[in-house]
Amino acid sequence: MAATLRADSPTHQAETALFDWLVQQCATPACPKVERRYVSDDVGYCLVATKEVAPEEVILSVPLTAAITSEGVDESRWSTHMSIELLERQSGSCQPWLAALPVHVDLPWLYWSDAELAELQEEDTIAEAGQLRAVFESACQELEGRFARQQVAWALSLVHSRSFVMQGCHVWLPGIDMCNHTLANNAGIRCVRSPGSCQGASAVEEVCPPQAAAAGSQEPDRFELVAGERGIAAGEEVTISYGSWPSDVFLLFFGFVPASNPHDSAVLFYDLFDLSAFQQRLVGSAAADETEESAWAAVVAKVQQLEAQLGHQDFRRMAATAAGIDARLLDAAQALLLAGRGSASGQPMSLPTFLRLRCQELLESYPTSLQEDQVLLQQLEQQAAAGDGSAALPSGTVRLPQLMAAVGYRLGKKQVLHATLASLPS
Numbered sequence: 184m185a186a187t188l189r190a191d192s193p194t195h196q197a198e199t200a201l202f203d204w205l206v207q208q209c210a211t212p213a214c215p216k217v218e219r220r221y222v223s224d225d226v227g228y229c230l231v232a233t234k235e236v237a238p239e240e241v242i243l244s245v246p247l248t249a250a251i252t253s254e255g256v257d258e259s260r261w262s263t264h265m266s267i268e269l270l271e272r273q274s275g276s277c278q279p280w281l282a283a284l285p286v287h288v289d290l291p292w293l294y295w296s297d298a299e300l301a302e303l304q305e306e307d308t309i310a311e312a313g314q315l316r317a318v319f320e321s322a323c324q325e326l327e328g329r330f331a332r333q334q335v336a337w338a339l340s341l342v343h344s345r346s347f348v349m350q351g352c353h354v355w356l357p358g359i360d361m362c363n364h365t366l367a368n369n370a371g372i373r374c375v376r377s378p379g380s381c382q383g384a385s386a387v388e389e390v391c392p393p394q395a396a397a398a399g400s401q402e403p404d405r406f407e408l409v410a411g412e413r414g415i416a417a418g419e420e421v422t423i424s425y426g427s428w429p430s431d432v433f434l435l436f437f438g439f440v441p442a443s444n445p446h447d448s449a450v451l452f453y454d455l456f457d458l459s460a461f462q463q464r465l466v467g468s469a470a471a472d473e474t475e476e477s478a479w480a481a482v483v484a485k486v487q488q489l490e491a492q493l494g495h496q497d498f499r500r501m502a503a504t505a506a507g508i509d510a511r512l513l514d515a516a517q518a519l520l521l522a523g524r525g526s527a528s529g530q531p532m533s534l535p536t537f538l539r540l541r542c543q544e545l546l547e548s549y550p551t552s553l554q555e556d557q558v559l560l561q562q563l564e565q566q567a568a569a570g571d572g573s574a575a576l577p578s579g580t581v582r583l584p585q586l587m588a589a590v591g592y593r594l595g596k597k598q599v600l601h602a603t604l605a606s607l608p609s
């Protein structure tokens with residue numbers, strides 16, 4: 184479940200109109216070797232090579248003047264700013280581009296019910312969705328009287344799912360925004376900065392060839408969609424990587440959960456308080472005279488001790504991934520275990536045992552197990568294939584595509600925790 188498509192899916196004429204519009208915006212080449220093609224209701228459209236593309240060949244070059252960016256805007260309201268620009272473009276000459284955009288992208292914080300969000304089973308992610316909802320509410324307030332809530336939600340869903348962060352600036356590049364994500368991408372984006380330009384977002388890779396320097400200072404910066412070193416065969420989809428993110432980022436900002444994500448992570452501790460409170464639960468649960476206040480005072484004292492010992496670094500979201508456990512967590516947990524008793528019996532506890540107990544605690548705290556989710560996902564996939572959108576759902580407020588995405592998401596977290604458990608020496 185990702186993009187919701189326009190009922191009036193574009194005809195070939197509309198496809199041509201999009202590329203004609205891009206050329207009018209000074210995009211090059213005049214006859215690109217790509218076209219936009221429908222993939223599925225889940226993925227929406229994609230960009231496909233119509234002719235063989237050579238390694239490193241520029242597929243599309245889009246000037247910054249055609250892009251929507253957050254340049255010069257306070258980071259706290261980047262998406263509101265870009266949404267306003269998108270909404271204002273509706274009354275301009277951008278129809279061919281706007282007609283090619285999805286009706287909305289099903290971002291959980293904009294379009295899911297509370298019951299659907301709860302199916303994620305991750306408090307931290309649900310809280311983040313809540314914070315993003317607050318962004319939506321304040322954008323609605325700011326735009327009240329000019330645009331309806333539905334329009335604001337549409338604009339925010341597109342701005343979030345079609346822009347990329349390039350050196351601290353958010354950039355939405357028409358045309359290039361048609362590329363879907365894969366980690367085995369065959370293309371990338373780079374910025375060619377105009378030598379005379381002092382404005383403009385800087386892309387991950389900046390190129391300023393000498394020919395451009397000679398061309399003078401009036402040219403805007405350009406963003407190029409460039410084929411990778413393998414080139415791209417005719418008929419092959421042109422893909423880019425949106426980044427090596429955990430699934431949270433894909434779900435909250437792009438509205439989909441990658442089928443298998445080697446970069447997914449499970450947060451073991453949200454901060455030093457969480458870490459220290461866990462250790463307190465392990466050692467302190469036996470003390471009958473311990474009050475909530477004295478237990479909390481002990482947690483705070485340990486955090487202060489850890490900060491004094493390890494320095495005031497950022498200890499938020501200490502996670503495990505397929506690549507291993509966050510080094511910050513290893514340092515902090517080791518320091519904590521060396522500082523005091525490790526277990527209720529007063530015996531020292533090893534770091535692997537400490538981490539194992541935490542993984543087990545987290546796995547037990549989920550309302551459903553990994554195996555239950557695997558079975559459920561299979562059932563839901565069968566339901567979806569049979570076109571049965573309502574049977575066997577937990578409640579009337581949970582829809583099938585959203586539940587499938589939520590179960591896929593929480594499965595990924597449980598898989599990381601099980602893999603971490605398996606990797607710890609006993």
Ligand SMILES: C[S@@+](CC[C@H](N)C(=O)[O-])C[C@H]1O[C@@H](n2cnc3c(N)ncnc32)[C@H](O)[C@@H]1O
Nearest residue numbers: 185186226227228344360361362363364437439
């Ligand atoms: C930058 S747009 C890409 C073009 C888009 N598919 C369209 O129809 O216009 C990003 C959106 O494409 C979809 N998408 C991209 N990569 C995907 C993937 N690997 N799996 C599922 N959906 C994907 C998601 O809806 C995402 O929010």
